[in-house]
Amino acid sequence: MTIPVKLRPEIVALAAYRQGKPASDDAFKLSSNENPFEPIPEVIEAIVGASGVNRYPNATGLELRGAIAERFGVSAGQVHLGAGSVAIIAQLIQAAAGAGDEVLYAWRSFEAYPGLVSVAGASSVQVPVTADGRHDLFAMTAAITDRTRVVIVCTPNNPSSTIVTAEEFTRFMGRVPADVLVLLDEAYAEFVTDPSAVDGRALTGRYPNLVVLRTFSKAYGLAGLRIGYAVGPEYILDAARSTAIPLSVTEPSQRAALVSLLHEDVLLERVARIAVLRDRVWSALVDQGWSVPVPQGNFVWLPTGERTVEATEVFERHGLVVRPFAPEGIRISIGESESVDKLLKAAQEVVGNLTSSAGAPALD
Incomplete structure (x- = not known):
């Protein structure tokens, strides 16, 4: 009989950090708060030229x-x-x-x-x-x-x-x-x-x-x-x-x-563009009926509550990989501009589903 190695019980019970789910070739990955822009040429050159x-x-x-x-x-x-x-x-x-x-x-x-x-x-x-x-x-x-x-x-x-x-x-x-x-x-x-x-x-x-x-x-x-x-x-x-x-x-x-x-000026100009897109997404979500915190990161938060898993599946059907935190809500990164229409279309479907439920947490 093999005697198991003694490990710290609090570590054994600890769930490992879960990375954002990868996206298929035809989907947008909005689960990890990554910057959607490719590195600038100077960064690529610096990486290649490193020791x-x-x-x-x-x-x-x-x-x-x-x-x-x-x-x-x-x-x-x-x-x-x-x-x-x-x-x-x-x-x-x-x-x-x-x-x-x-x-x-x-x-x-x-x-x-x-x-x-x-x-x-x-x-x-x-x-x-x-x-x-x-x-x-x-x-x-x-x-x-x-x-x-x-x-x-x-x-x-x-x-x-x-x-x-x-x-x-x-x-x-x-x-x-x-x-x-x-x-x-x-x-x-x-x-x-x-x-x-x-x-x-x-x-x-x-x-x-x-x-x-x-x-x-x-x-x-x-x-x-x-x-x-x-x-x-x-x-x-x-x-x-x-x-x-x-x-x-x-x-x-x-x-x-x-x-x-x-080259901070170039990179921060990209950041400013992401922030503008973030504010546009937030405004559209509010117009749809969402009660969404005013976002200041490169992501928005949807309080989908007990229906978080169901809502996540809706976003996936629309070709969007998002980050669920059941049973509280969904975090969605601001990614490529091409993803916005899909995001808002999926969010409209989700908010419609929540509206049909009594006491929906995501609505005013």
């Missing part, structure tokens, strides 16, 4: 860290690179929280958070979002205890696409104990057009317990290269560096990110 893959990458990433530091007005030591911003969140949680400690965040929010907390051996404290999908920052601060080590604020929130305002965040930070690490997850910051939104760049140096996280995956279209960054106090980022897997940020990703910053 050979038989050599390890530059472990310090100093050139890229310096470029980011210049934009944030900090030193290179206050910038840390990771294989996507989620990797850095994992490092920071492991650096600050362990068995008996708590990590607090809004829910529903980024689906990776619970797993990252469990892997660190800490406990999750999930504070429900408001009815319109926004962080309830007052409730979050009320949930902080002497066991709380980390608080995560995701804005725009994934999957609801809602923001935290600068004023709200200032009040929030005034209530959070100074020895609790706050992570401001701004993976979609470049898509924000609401001038009232919090902006991590304006907070540099203001709070000694704050780390701001961003990524090149979304706005800059480098999702396949996995590179993100954090800006914050150097001693906190040193702790993250201590927990990081060595040499996990590849040379091609560093080169591509540097070139992206050099």
Whole structure:
């Protein structure tokens, strides 16, 4: 009889992160919040011209860290690179929280958070979002205890696409104990057009317990290269560096990110086009009868409730792969402009189905 290897029960019980469903050749993939634009030629050239893959990458990433530091007005030591911003969140949680400690965040929010907390051996404290999908920052601060080590604020929130305002965040930070690490997850910051939104760049140096996280995956279209960054106090980022897997940020990703910053105007013009398309989709959804949060990421949220699985099937019949979060709703990325008519046609069918049900959650 084979004796099974002893594994941590909380890890065995943990569901693995589920990537967005791939799309067939005749469908649009709107499930992973990817940038629909192909890389600019300069990025392709940088990837091809990076040092050979038989050599390890530059472990310090100093050139890229310096470029980011210049934009944030900090030193290179206050910038840390990771294989996507989620990797850095994992490092920071492991650096600050362990068995008996708590990590607090809004829910529903980024689906990776619970797993990252469990892997660190800490406990999750999930504070429900408001009815319109926004962080309830007052409730979050009320949930902080002497066991709380980390608080995560995701804005725009994934999957609801809602923001935290600068004023709200200032009040929030005034209530959070100074020895609790706050992570401001701004993976979609470049898509924000609401001038009232919090902006991590304006907070540099203001709070000694704050780390701001961003990524090149979304706005800059480098999702396949996995590179993100954090800006914050150097001693906190040193702790993250201590927990990081060595040499996990590849040379091609560093080169591509540097070139992206050099050609930022071109890439952010694409972001602006996505934001315009997002607002058009949102307005059309409202006209159809949906009660949809005002989106500020590159995606919209449809609160389809208990009929989420059924609604997802409707979108699939229309050639759209979307991201269901049953039994709450569906997240739909803003993709190619050609996908919009299909999206709105499917949404019209879904909202019609919901209208015929008593107490439909998606309608005013």
